[in-house]
Amino acid sequence: MKFKGYRRPDGKIGIRNHVLILPCSLCASETARFISSQVPGSVYIPNQGGCAIVKADLEITLKVLSGFAANPNVYGTVVVGNTCEIVQADLLVGRIKELTNKPVEKVVIRDAGGTIKAAELGVKYAMQMSIEASKCVKEEADISELILATECGGSDPTSGLAANPTLGYVSDKLVSLGGISILSETSELVGTEDILAPRCKDEKTAERLLEIIKNNEEYFEKAGESLRDGNPSTGNKEGGLTTLEEKSLGCIHKAGYSTIMKVYDYGEQIDTNEKGLVVMDTPGQDVASVAAMAAGGAQIVIFTTGRGTPTGSGIVPVIKITGNAETAELMADNIDFDASAIIGGKSSIEEKGEELFELMLQIADGRKSKAEALGFNDMSMARKCNFC
Amino acid sequence: MYNCVVINPNDTAGTLTTDVLAGDTVNYNINGKDYSLKAEEKIKIFHKIALKDIKKGDVIIKYGCKIGYATEDIKKGAHIHTHNLDSKMTN
Numbered sequence: 001m002k003f004k005g006y007r008r009p010d011g012k013i014g015i016r017n018h019v020l021i022l023p024c025s026l027c028a029s030e031t032a033r034f035i036s037s038q039v040p041g042s043v044y045i046p047n048q049g050g051c052a053i054v055k056a057d058l059e060i061t062l063k064v065l066s067g068f069a070a071n072p073n074v075y076g077t078v079v080v081g082n083t084c085e086i087v088q089a090d091l092l093v094g095r096i097k098e099l100t101n102k103p104v105e106k107v108v109i110r111d112a113g114g115t116i117k118a119a120e121l122g123v124k125y126a127m128q129m130s131i132e133a134s135k136c137v138k139e140e141a142d143i144s145e146l147i148l149a150t151e152c153g154g155s156d157p158t159s160g161l162a163a164n165p166t167l168g169y170v171s172d173k174l175v176s177l178g179g180i181s182i183l184s185e186t187s188e189l190v191g192t193e194d195i196l197a198p199r200c201k202d203e204k205t206a207e208r209l210l211e212i213i214k215n216n217e218e219y220f221e222k223a224g225e226s227l228r229d230g231n232p233s234t235g236n237k238e239g240g241l242t243t244l245e246e247k248s249l250g251c252i253h254k255a256g257y258s259t260i261m262k263v264y265d266y267g268e269q270i271d272t273n274e275k276g277l278v279v280m281d282t283p284g285q286d287v288a289s290v291a292a293m294a295a296g297g298a299q300i301v302i303f304t305t306g307r308g309t310p311t312g313s314g315i316v317p318v319i320k321i322t323g324n325a326e327t328a329e330l331m332a333d334n335i336d337f338d339a340s341a342i343i344g345g346k347s348s349i350e351e352k353g354e355e356l357f358e359l360m361l362q363i364a365d366g367r368k369s370k371a372e373a374l375g376f377n378d379m380s381m382a383r384k385c386n387f388c
Numbered sequence: 389m390y391n392c393v394v395i396n397p398n399d400t401a402g403t404l405t406t407d408v409l410a411g412d413t414v415n416y417n418i419n420g421k422d423y424s425l426k427a428e429e430k431i432k433i434f435h436k437i438a439l440k441d442i443k444k445g446d447v448i449i450k451y452g453c454k455i456g457y458a459t460e461d462i463k464k465g466a467h468i469h470t471h472n473l474d475s476k477m478t479n
Contacts, residue, residue: 157434160451161393161403191475195453240403240434242468243475246455253395253451343405345390345417 001143001177003364005299006075006136010100012272013141014072015299015364016317018043019129021078021122022065024092025050025085031115032080035107035122042126043314046379049387051085056384061087063267064381066095067295069104070269071315075133076103078125080118083110099269103129138366144178146364147270149293149301149316150254151184153286156306157239160250162323162342162352163304169353170302170360172256175276182270182298183255184282184289186216190227191244192252200260201276208263212281254304266382267295287311287380290318300364302356310334311378312371319369321356336363336370392416392437396452401436401468403450408437414465428465436468448473 005013021044023032029047036044045068049061065087069077077096081089089106096104105125112118150167152159171181189196190213200206220227232241241247258277264270266281280296282289286309290301294315301318303309308331312318322328325340337356341347363369391406392414402416408427414437415424423439431437436450442462447454457477462468 157403161395161405161434165395237470240432240436240469242436242470242473243456245453245475246450249451249453249455257452343393345393345405345415348417348420349395 002140003143003146003361004138004366005141005364006072007139007141008072008100008102010070010102012072012297013145014074015366016073017133017136018074018315019076019078019126019133020045020069020074020315021080021126022069022092023047023050024065024079024081024087024089027051027082027085028080028109031109031118031122034115035078035080035119035126038119038123039126039130041130043377045314045377048379049381049383050087052387053086053383054385054388058086060266060382060384062092062095064291064295065092066099067267067269067297068315069096069102070099071294071297071299073299073315074102075136076129077105078122078129079104079106080122081106081108083108103132105129142178143174144275145272146174146300147180147182147272147298148174148360149182149184149290149298151286151290151293151301151303152251152254152305153303153311154305154307154309155251156324157241158323158340158343159304159306160253162339162349163306163321164250164254165349166321166323166339166342166352166356167254167302167304168256169349170357171254171277172258173353173357175256175258178275180270180272180275181255181258181277182280182293182296183252183260183277184280184293185251185284186212186281187227187284188248188251189213190217190248192248195245195249196252196260201262205260205263209260209279212263212279216281264296267292270296270298272297283382285380287378288382290316291379291381300360302360305335308334310371310374310376312369312374312376314377314379317363317369318371319360319363320371333374334370390415390417394418394439395450398452399449400439400442401448401450401455402439404431404433404435404437407431407433426465428463429467431467438462438464438466438468440464445477
Protein backbone atom coordinates (compact mmCIF):
# COMPACT_ATOMS: atom_id res chain seq x y z
CA MET A 1 0.00 0.00 0.00
CA LYS A 2 1.31 3.46 -0.93
CA PHE A 3 0.88 7.13 -0.11
CA LYS A 4 2.38 10.24 -1.71
CA GLY A 5 4.79 12.46 0.15
CA TYR A 6 7.81 14.74 0.03
CA ARG A 7 11.19 12.99 0.31
CA ARG A 8 13.50 15.09 2.52
CA PRO A 9 17.29 15.32 2.19
CA ASP A 10 17.59 13.36 5.47
CA GLY A 11 15.73 10.46 3.84
CA LYS A 12 12.43 10.82 5.70
CA ILE A 13 9.10 11.36 3.97
CA GLY A 14 6.63 14.12 4.84
CA ILE A 15 2.95 14.51 3.93
CA ARG A 16 2.98 18.31 4.16
CA ASN A 17 5.50 20.87 2.95
CA HIS A 18 5.61 23.52 5.65
CA VAL A 19 7.98 26.44 6.01
CA LEU A 20 8.19 26.71 9.79
CA ILE A 21 8.72 29.98 11.67
CA LEU A 22 9.91 28.77 15.06
CA PRO A 23 10.22 31.11 18.06
CA CYS A 24 12.83 30.15 20.67
CA SER A 25 10.76 31.59 23.50
CA LEU A 26 7.57 33.34 24.47
CA CYS A 27 9.33 36.69 23.95
CA ALA A 28 10.02 35.87 20.29
CA SER A 29 6.58 34.38 19.58
CA GLU A 30 4.80 37.53 18.43
CA THR A 31 7.65 38.49 16.11
CA ALA A 32 7.54 34.97 14.67
CA ARG A 33 3.79 35.34 14.11
CA PHE A 34 4.44 38.71 12.45
CA ILE A 35 6.96 37.10 10.05
CA SER A 36 4.67 34.17 9.28
CA SER A 37 1.75 36.49 8.50
CA GLN A 38 3.80 37.97 5.63
CA VAL A 39 4.58 34.63 4.00
CA PRO A 40 1.44 32.79 2.86
CA GLY A 41 1.55 29.08 3.55
CA SER A 42 4.18 29.35 6.28
CA VAL A 43 3.28 28.11 9.77
CA TYR A 44 4.39 29.46 13.11
CA ILE A 45 4.19 27.83 16.51
CA PRO A 46 3.14 29.92 19.52
CA ASN A 47 5.76 29.08 22.15
CA GLN A 48 4.77 29.73 25.78
CA GLY A 49 8.10 28.51 27.16
CA GLY A 50 11.76 28.79 26.30
CA CYS A 51 12.74 31.06 29.20
CA ALA A 52 12.65 31.13 33.01
CA ILE A 53 12.91 27.34 32.98
CA VAL A 54 15.02 24.76 34.82
CA LYS A 55 17.59 22.54 33.09
CA ALA A 56 15.20 19.59 32.68
CA ASP A 57 12.67 21.86 31.00
CA LEU A 58 15.35 23.35 28.75
CA GLU A 59 16.00 19.79 27.55
CA ILE A 60 12.29 19.14 26.94
CA THR A 61 11.92 22.44 25.07
CA LEU A 62 14.96 21.81 22.86
CA LYS A 63 13.73 18.29 22.13
CA VAL A 64 10.27 19.49 21.10
CA LEU A 65 11.33 22.55 19.08
CA SER A 66 14.16 20.78 17.24
CA GLY A 67 11.82 17.82 16.72
CA PHE A 68 9.30 20.11 15.03
CA ALA A 69 11.98 21.38 12.65
CA ALA A 70 13.08 17.79 11.95
CA ASN A 71 9.49 16.56 11.41
CA PRO A 72 9.32 15.37 7.79
CA ASN A 73 6.19 17.50 7.20
CA VAL A 74 8.50 20.54 7.47
CA TYR A 75 10.54 21.67 4.45
CA GLY A 76 12.71 24.13 6.34
CA THR A 77 12.76 26.34 9.42
CA VAL A 78 13.41 29.98 10.32
CA VAL A 79 14.37 30.12 14.02
CA VAL A 80 13.45 33.40 15.72
CA GLY A 81 15.22 34.32 18.96
CA ASN A 82 14.89 37.41 21.14
CA THR A 83 18.35 37.75 22.71
CA CYS A 84 18.41 36.82 26.38
CA GLU A 85 16.20 33.71 26.61
CA ILE A 86 17.45 30.36 27.91
CA VAL A 87 16.73 28.66 24.57
CA GLN A 88 19.33 30.63 22.60
CA ALA A 89 18.82 30.68 18.82
CA ASP A 90 22.30 29.23 18.23
CA LEU A 91 21.63 26.43 20.71
CA LEU A 92 18.36 25.53 18.98
CA VAL A 93 19.86 25.74 15.48
CA GLY A 94 22.65 23.43 16.67
CA ARG A 95 20.14 20.90 17.96
CA ILE A 96 18.16 21.04 14.72
CA LYS A 97 21.34 20.40 12.73
CA GLU A 98 22.06 17.32 14.87
CA LEU A 99 18.72 15.87 13.75
CA THR A 100 18.44 16.89 10.11
CA ASN A 101 20.24 18.45 7.16
CA LYS A 102 17.11 20.31 6.01
CA PRO A 103 17.30 24.11 5.50
CA VAL A 104 17.47 26.20 8.68
CA GLU A 105 18.01 29.95 9.11
CA LYS A 106 18.14 32.14 12.19
CA VAL A 107 17.01 35.66 13.13
CA VAL A 108 17.75 37.27 16.51
CA ILE A 109 15.51 40.24 17.23
CA ARG A 110 18.05 42.36 19.17
CA ASP A 111 20.88 41.64 16.76
CA ALA A 112 18.67 42.60 13.80
CA GLY A 113 17.64 45.90 15.44
CA GLY A 114 14.12 45.19 16.70
CA THR A 115 11.02 43.44 15.43
CA ILE A 116 10.64 45.31 12.12
CA LYS A 117 14.23 44.67 10.99
CA ALA A 118 14.10 41.09 12.29
CA ALA A 119 10.90 40.61 10.33
CA GLU A 120 12.56 42.00 7.18
CA LEU A 121 15.27 39.37 7.46
CA GLY A 122 12.89 36.61 8.57
CA VAL A 123 10.47 37.27 5.71
CA LYS A 124 13.38 37.19 3.24
CA TYR A 125 14.49 33.76 4.51
CA ALA A 126 10.93 32.39 4.70
CA MET A 127 10.00 33.69 1.26
CA GLN A 128 13.05 32.05 -0.30
CA MET A 129 12.27 28.77 1.50
CA SER A 130 8.66 28.99 0.35
CA ILE A 131 9.82 29.16 -3.29
CA GLU A 132 12.27 26.29 -2.82
CA ALA A 133 9.59 24.22 -1.01
CA SER A 134 7.16 24.76 -3.88
CA LYS A 135 9.64 23.05 -6.21
CA CYS A 136 9.40 19.79 -4.24
CA VAL A 137 7.54 17.09 -6.14
CA LYS A 138 5.61 14.39 -4.30
CA GLU A 139 6.72 10.81 -4.72
CA GLU A 140 5.19 7.46 -3.82
CA ALA A 141 6.18 5.92 -0.54
CA ASP A 142 5.28 2.67 1.12
CA ILE A 143 2.73 2.83 3.96
CA SER A 144 5.42 1.35 6.25
CA GLU A 145 7.03 4.82 6.28
CA LEU A 146 3.98 6.32 7.96
CA ILE A 147 4.07 7.16 11.68
CA LEU A 148 0.58 7.56 13.17
CA ALA A 149 0.05 9.37 16.46
CA THR A 150 -3.07 8.31 18.38
CA GLU A 151 -4.77 10.66 20.82
CA CYS A 152 -8.05 10.96 22.71
CA GLY A 153 -9.70 13.88 24.45
CA GLY A 154 -13.09 15.03 25.67
CA SER A 155 -14.02 11.38 26.10
CA ASP A 156 -17.53 10.15 26.90
CA PRO A 157 -19.09 6.64 27.06
CA THR A 158 -19.10 6.40 23.24
CA SER A 159 -15.28 6.83 23.10
CA GLY A 160 -14.54 3.40 24.52
CA LEU A 161 -17.33 1.74 22.51
CA ALA A 162 -16.92 3.15 19.02
CA ALA A 163 -14.26 5.80 18.39
CA ASN A 164 -11.33 4.17 20.21
CA PRO A 165 -11.93 0.62 18.90
CA THR A 166 -12.23 2.07 15.37
CA LEU A 167 -8.89 3.84 15.77
CA GLY A 168 -7.51 0.63 17.30
CA TYR A 169 -8.46 -1.18 14.11
CA VAL A 170 -6.60 1.45 12.03
CA SER A 171 -3.56 1.27 14.33
CA ASP A 172 -3.41 -2.55 14.12
CA LYS A 173 -3.80 -2.44 10.33
CA LEU A 174 -1.00 0.11 9.94
CA VAL A 175 1.23 -2.00 12.20
CA SER A 176 0.43 -5.14 10.18
CA LEU A 177 1.49 -3.25 7.03
CA GLY A 178 4.84 -2.40 8.60
CA GLY A 179 4.14 1.14 9.84
CA ILE A 180 4.52 2.73 13.28
CA SER A 181 1.67 3.73 15.61
CA ILE A 182 2.18 5.67 18.85
CA LEU A 183 0.10 5.23 22.01
CA SER A 184 0.50 8.18 24.41
CA GLU A 185 -0.94 9.77 27.57
CA THR A 186 0.82 8.00 30.46
CA SER A 187 -1.64 9.24 33.10
CA GLU A 188 -4.35 7.28 31.30
CA LEU A 189 -2.28 4.09 31.39
CA VAL A 190 -2.50 4.03 35.19
CA GLY A 191 -4.50 0.94 36.14
CA THR A 192 -3.64 -0.99 32.97
CA GLU A 193 -0.20 -2.18 34.12
CA ASP A 194 -1.26 -5.86 34.27
CA ILE A 195 -2.73 -5.65 30.77
CA LEU A 196 0.00 -3.67 29.01
CA ALA A 197 3.13 -5.23 30.53
CA PRO A 198 2.48 -8.71 29.02
CA ARG A 199 1.84 -7.01 25.68
CA CYS A 200 5.40 -5.67 25.56
CA LYS A 201 7.95 -7.24 23.19
CA ASP A 202 10.31 -8.21 26.01
CA GLU A 203 10.97 -7.76 29.71
CA LYS A 204 13.10 -4.66 29.25
CA THR A 205 10.31 -2.88 27.37
CA ALA A 206 7.76 -3.95 29.99
CA GLU A 207 10.01 -2.66 32.78
CA ARG A 208 10.39 0.69 31.06
CA LEU A 209 6.64 0.94 30.52
CA LEU A 210 5.90 0.18 34.17
CA GLU A 211 8.58 2.71 35.13
CA ILE A 212 7.02 5.61 33.21
CA ILE A 213 3.60 4.84 34.74
CA LYS A 214 5.13 4.65 38.25
CA ASN A 215 7.16 7.85 37.76
CA ASN A 216 4.03 9.62 36.59
CA GLU A 217 2.06 8.59 39.69
CA GLU A 218 4.96 9.47 42.01
CA TYR A 219 5.36 12.87 40.39
CA PHE A 220 1.81 13.77 41.34
CA GLU A 221 2.18 12.21 44.80
CA LYS A 222 5.17 14.51 45.50
CA ALA A 223 2.85 17.44 44.90
CA GLY A 224 0.28 15.86 47.24
CA GLU A 225 -2.01 14.83 44.40
CA SER A 226 -3.24 11.39 43.34
CA LEU A 227 -4.20 10.05 39.92
CA ARG A 228 -6.12 7.11 41.40
CA ASP A 229 -8.26 8.86 44.02
CA GLY A 230 -11.72 9.46 42.70
CA ASN A 231 -10.87 7.76 39.41
CA PRO A 232 -13.22 6.75 37.80
CA SER A 233 -14.98 9.94 38.84
CA THR A 234 -18.52 10.09 40.17
CA GLY A 235 -19.56 11.28 36.71
CA ASN A 236 -17.75 8.36 35.06
CA LYS A 237 -19.57 5.92 37.39
CA GLU A 238 -22.89 7.61 36.74
CA GLY A 239 -22.13 7.13 33.04
CA GLY A 240 -21.61 3.38 33.55
CA LEU A 241 -17.85 2.98 34.14
CA THR A 242 -17.04 0.89 37.24
CA THR A 243 -13.29 0.35 37.61
CA LEU A 244 -10.12 2.27 36.70
CA GLU A 245 -9.03 -0.71 34.55
CA GLU A 246 -12.24 -0.40 32.55
CA LYS A 247 -11.81 3.35 32.05
CA SER A 248 -8.15 3.06 31.04
CA LEU A 249 -8.90 0.08 28.75
CA GLY A 250 -11.33 2.25 26.83
CA CYS A 251 -8.47 4.70 26.32
CA ILE A 252 -5.71 2.24 25.37
CA HIS A 253 -8.07 0.47 23.00
CA LYS A 254 -7.26 3.18 20.47
CA ALA A 255 -3.93 1.42 19.99
CA GLY A 256 -5.56 -1.92 19.19
CA TYR A 257 -4.05 -5.24 20.22
CA SER A 258 -0.53 -5.03 18.76
CA THR A 259 2.68 -5.82 20.65
CA ILE A 260 4.41 -2.83 22.26
CA MET A 261 7.88 -2.65 20.71
CA LYS A 262 9.45 0.34 22.46
CA VAL A 263 8.81 3.09 25.01
CA TYR A 264 9.93 6.64 24.23
CA ASP A 265 10.46 9.70 26.42
CA TYR A 266 8.45 12.84 25.87
CA GLY A 267 9.29 14.27 22.42
CA GLU A 268 12.08 11.75 21.78
CA GLN A 269 12.90 10.97 18.13
CA ILE A 270 11.07 7.86 16.96
CA ASP A 271 13.46 5.27 15.51
CA THR A 272 12.03 4.71 12.02
CA ASN A 273 13.64 1.26 11.90
CA GLU A 274 11.75 0.04 14.97
CA LYS A 275 8.37 -0.68 13.40
CA GLY A 276 5.12 -1.54 15.15
CA LEU A 277 3.22 -0.13 18.10
CA VAL A 278 5.24 2.08 20.45
CA VAL A 279 4.41 4.10 23.56
CA MET A 280 5.42 7.72 24.24
CA ASP A 281 5.48 9.13 27.77
CA THR A 282 3.19 12.16 27.44
CA PRO A 283 0.66 13.84 29.72
CA GLY A 284 -3.09 13.44 29.21
CA GLN A 285 -3.37 17.02 28.03
CA ASP A 286 -4.17 16.57 24.35
CA VAL A 287 -2.23 19.43 22.82
CA ALA A 288 0.99 18.76 24.79
CA SER A 289 0.69 15.08 23.90
CA VAL A 290 0.20 15.73 20.18
CA ALA A 291 3.15 18.19 20.25
CA ALA A 292 5.46 15.50 21.66
CA MET A 293 4.46 12.92 19.04
CA ALA A 294 4.86 15.51 16.24
CA ALA A 295 8.32 16.31 17.65
CA GLY A 296 9.07 12.57 17.63
CA GLY A 297 8.40 12.46 13.89
CA ALA A 298 4.74 11.40 13.52
CA GLN A 299 3.39 12.71 10.21
CA ILE A 300 -0.32 12.27 11.02
CA VAL A 301 -2.61 12.23 14.06
CA ILE A 302 -5.96 10.50 14.60
CA PHE A 303 -7.75 11.95 17.60
CA THR A 304 -10.87 10.39 19.12
CA THR A 305 -13.38 12.48 21.03
CA GLY A 306 -16.76 12.09 22.67
CA ARG A 307 -17.75 15.64 23.54
CA GLY A 308 -15.85 17.13 20.59
CA THR A 309 -12.75 19.34 20.47
CA PRO A 310 -11.48 21.72 17.78
CA THR A 311 -7.68 21.55 18.35
CA GLY A 312 -5.17 21.08 15.55
CA SER A 313 -1.42 21.26 15.00
CA GLY A 314 0.73 23.46 12.80
CA ILE A 315 3.05 20.53 12.07
CA VAL A 316 0.79 17.50 11.57
CA PRO A 317 -2.74 17.03 10.20
CA VAL A 318 -5.10 16.06 13.04
CA ILE A 319 -8.09 13.88 12.08
CA LYS A 320 -10.98 13.99 14.58
CA ILE A 321 -13.29 11.05 15.02
CA THR A 322 -16.27 10.57 17.32
CA GLY A 323 -18.66 7.78 18.25
CA ASN A 324 -21.22 10.30 19.50
CA ALA A 325 -23.82 11.05 16.79
CA GLU A 326 -24.89 14.29 18.48
CA THR A 327 -21.29 15.56 18.63
CA ALA A 328 -20.74 14.65 14.97
CA GLU A 329 -23.72 16.83 14.08
CA LEU A 330 -23.22 19.68 16.57
CA MET A 331 -19.49 19.97 15.86
CA ALA A 332 -19.51 19.07 12.17
CA ASP A 333 -17.00 21.92 11.64
CA ASN A 334 -14.52 20.09 13.82
CA ILE A 335 -15.23 16.38 13.35
CA ASP A 336 -13.80 14.58 10.31
CA PHE A 337 -15.26 11.11 10.88
CA ASP A 338 -18.47 9.80 12.45
CA ALA A 339 -18.21 6.29 13.89
CA SER A 340 -21.54 6.46 15.77
CA ALA A 341 -23.21 3.88 13.52
CA ILE A 342 -21.33 1.25 15.58
CA ILE A 343 -23.33 2.19 18.68
CA GLY A 344 -26.67 1.42 17.04
CA GLY A 345 -25.27 -1.76 15.50
CA LYS A 346 -25.73 -0.34 11.99
CA SER A 347 -22.03 -0.70 11.31
CA SER A 348 -19.14 -2.71 12.70
CA ILE A 349 -15.74 -1.68 14.08
CA GLU A 350 -14.12 -3.38 11.09
CA GLU A 351 -16.31 -1.53 8.57
CA LYS A 352 -15.74 1.88 10.20
CA GLY A 353 -12.07 1.01 10.70
CA GLU A 354 -11.63 0.39 6.97
CA GLU A 355 -13.35 3.72 6.18
CA LEU A 356 -11.16 5.57 8.66
CA PHE A 357 -8.03 3.95 7.24
CA GLU A 358 -9.07 5.17 3.78
CA LEU A 359 -9.62 8.69 5.14
CA MET A 360 -6.16 8.58 6.76
CA LEU A 361 -4.64 7.70 3.37
CA GLN A 362 -6.54 10.53 1.66
CA ILE A 363 -5.35 13.01 4.28
CA ALA A 364 -1.81 11.66 3.97
CA ASP A 365 -2.09 12.31 0.23
CA GLY A 366 -3.02 15.96 0.81
CA ARG A 367 -6.73 16.25 1.61
CA LYS A 368 -7.10 18.73 4.48
CA SER A 369 -8.50 17.72 7.86
CA LYS A 370 -11.05 20.11 9.41
CA ALA A 371 -8.54 21.52 11.90
CA GLU A 372 -6.09 22.11 9.04
CA ALA A 373 -8.71 23.85 6.90
CA LEU A 374 -9.39 26.14 9.86
CA GLY A 375 -5.65 26.88 10.12
CA PHE A 376 -5.37 25.74 13.74
CA ASN A 377 -1.90 25.50 15.24
CA ASP A 378 -2.58 24.77 18.90
CA MET A 379 0.59 24.41 20.95
CA SER A 380 1.41 23.25 24.46
CA MET A 381 4.48 21.62 25.96
CA ALA A 382 4.89 19.44 29.06
CA ARG A 383 7.03 20.84 31.91
CA LYS A 384 8.78 19.30 34.90
CA CYS A 385 8.69 22.47 37.01
CA ASN A 386 6.81 25.72 37.15
CA PHE A 387 8.45 28.74 35.50
CA CYS A 388 11.30 30.15 37.60
CA MET B 389 -32.55 -3.44 16.70
CA TYR B 390 -29.25 -3.84 18.52
CA ASN B 391 -29.22 -2.16 21.92
CA CYS B 392 -25.96 -3.54 23.26
CA VAL B 393 -22.33 -3.34 22.12
CA VAL B 394 -19.92 -6.22 22.76
CA ILE B 395 -16.39 -5.22 21.83
CA ASN B 396 -14.62 -8.58 22.02
CA PRO B 397 -15.98 -12.14 21.54
CA ASN B 398 -14.52 -13.15 24.93
CA ASP B 399 -16.34 -10.41 26.83
CA THR B 400 -18.67 -11.39 29.67
CA ALA B 401 -19.97 -7.82 30.02
CA GLY B 402 -21.79 -5.93 27.26
CA THR B 403 -22.57 -2.20 27.19
CA LEU B 404 -26.17 -1.11 26.66
CA THR B 405 -26.85 1.62 24.11
CA THR B 406 -30.41 2.24 25.34
CA ASP B 407 -32.12 2.18 28.75
CA VAL B 408 -33.71 -1.23 29.40
CA LEU B 409 -36.39 -2.46 31.82
CA ALA B 410 -36.65 -5.89 33.49
CA GLY B 411 -37.83 -8.39 30.89
CA ASP B 412 -36.72 -6.30 27.88
CA THR B 413 -34.90 -8.13 25.12
CA VAL B 414 -31.25 -7.16 24.64
CA ASN B 415 -29.84 -7.76 21.16
CA TYR B 416 -26.21 -7.67 20.10
CA ASN B 417 -23.95 -8.81 17.33
CA ILE B 418 -20.51 -10.37 17.40
CA ASN B 419 -18.64 -10.94 14.15
CA GLY B 420 -21.87 -10.93 12.11
CA LYS B 421 -23.76 -13.34 14.39
CA ASP B 422 -26.83 -12.13 16.31
CA TYR B 423 -27.42 -12.92 19.99
CA SER B 424 -30.13 -11.94 22.44
CA LEU B 425 -30.90 -12.23 26.14
CA LYS B 426 -33.47 -10.96 28.63
CA ALA B 427 -32.62 -8.08 30.96
CA GLU B 428 -33.11 -9.20 34.58
CA GLU B 429 -33.59 -5.66 35.87
CA LYS B 430 -33.80 -2.00 34.92
CA ILE B 431 -30.38 -0.87 33.57
CA LYS B 432 -29.34 2.57 32.31
CA ILE B 433 -27.84 3.39 28.92
CA PHE B 434 -24.03 2.84 28.73
CA HIS B 435 -24.12 0.62 31.83
CA LYS B 436 -22.99 -3.00 31.68
CA ILE B 437 -25.09 -6.17 31.46
CA ALA B 438 -23.92 -9.73 32.19
CA LEU B 439 -23.82 -11.77 28.96
CA LYS B 440 -23.67 -15.06 30.92
CA ASP B 441 -23.94 -16.35 34.48
CA ILE B 442 -20.86 -15.18 36.39
CA LYS B 443 -19.71 -16.81 39.67
CA LYS B 444 -18.47 -14.84 42.66
CA GLY B 445 -14.68 -14.39 42.29
CA ASP B 446 -14.72 -14.82 38.50
CA VAL B 447 -12.96 -12.20 36.38
CA ILE B 448 -15.27 -9.95 34.38
CA ILE B 449 -14.13 -9.36 30.82
CA LYS B 450 -14.66 -6.28 28.63
CA TYR B 451 -12.46 -5.30 25.65
CA GLY B 452 -11.23 -8.88 25.88
CA CYS B 453 -9.46 -7.93 29.14
CA LYS B 454 -10.07 -8.25 32.85
CA ILE B 455 -11.81 -5.18 34.28
CA GLY B 456 -12.13 -6.68 37.77
CA TYR B 457 -13.72 -9.50 39.81
CA ALA B 458 -17.34 -10.38 40.57
CA THR B 459 -17.98 -9.72 44.27
CA GLU B 460 -21.14 -11.89 44.18
CA ASP B 461 -22.83 -14.34 41.80
CA ILE B 462 -24.18 -12.42 38.81
CA LYS B 463 -27.06 -13.77 36.74
CA LYS B 464 -27.06 -13.50 32.96
CA GLY B 465 -28.97 -10.30 32.11
CA ALA B 466 -28.17 -8.58 35.43
CA HIS B 467 -26.64 -5.14 35.89
CA ILE B 468 -22.86 -5.16 36.43
CA HIS B 469 -21.56 -2.16 38.36
CA THR B 470 -19.96 -1.07 41.63
CA HIS B 471 -22.30 -3.31 43.72
CA ASN B 472 -20.97 -6.55 42.16
CA LEU B 473 -17.68 -5.64 40.40
CA ASP B 474 -14.42 -4.54 42.00
CA SER B 475 -10.80 -4.12 40.86
CA LYS B 476 -9.62 -6.29 43.74
CA MET B 477 -10.52 -9.88 44.54
CA THR B 478 -12.52 -9.92 47.79
CA ASN B 479 -13.46 -12.88 50.00
